[in-house]
Amino acid sequence: MDFDEYVAARGQALERFAYVLTGDAHRAQDLTQTALLKAYRHWRRVTAAEHPDAYVRRIVTRSYVDWRRRGSSREEPVDVVPDLPEEGASADPAERVAARDELRRALVTLSPKQRAVLVLRDYEGYDDAAIAATLDCAEASVRSHASRGLARLRAVLSEPTVPEELR
Missing domain, CATH: 1.10.10.10 (Winged helix-like DNA-binding domain superfamily/Winged helix DNA-binding domain)
Incomplete structure (x- = not known):
């Protein structure tokens, strides 16, 4: 699978994963783009891995931890959390x-x-x-x-x- 096919197939799932990590849609997009850039730079290594998707999720996770550790931005945006389906949700x-x-x-x-x-x-x-x-x-x-x-x-x-x- 080439890089474009991978992004088309798994890009949204990676962004959802990044959203759960960051809690912010914009930061999730930035984190996903950063991770995909790192994956692209080492695409041969990614495709040679036994589980390429796990390899890329590891890049996302480590990028998140590194970003938080650097403390480049302590700003916490206040925006509306997108509606996600929940089991047992109240009627209100x-x-x-x-x-x-x-x-x-x-x-x-x-x-x-x-x-x-x-x-x-x-x-x-x-x-x-x-x-x-x-x-x-x-x-x-x-x-x-x-x-x-x-x-x-x-x-x-x-x-x-x-x-x-x-x-």
Whole structure:
């Protein structure tokens, strides 16, 4: 498969994956473009890999972690989260929007590695060994990041969002 065919076939899936990592559509597009540029530069190596798609997702994940580590932009845009289908969603669209916003705000509090681990585990379905290979760290580190990330999410999501004087 040549590069153009790959992008046509997998580009949208990569962008959705990047969106889950970044939480922002524009940053997801930038991250996807950055990763595809890196993949294009080394396309022979990508196509020679046993699983080219996993290779490119690894580039996306590492680019995300590197981008967050550099801290080139601490700006957190506030825009409308696109409607995503949810199982067991309430009938009131405002409740769904509020729940998504609460989760998005909670995810922002995680470190880049914690967020990457949770996205790879829960969104992509990777096991600890695959996550460790993707992030180039030990499986114990993956479990530690997952544990701390989930604990942080639980703590943030359990905090009351309405000031006490307004209840």
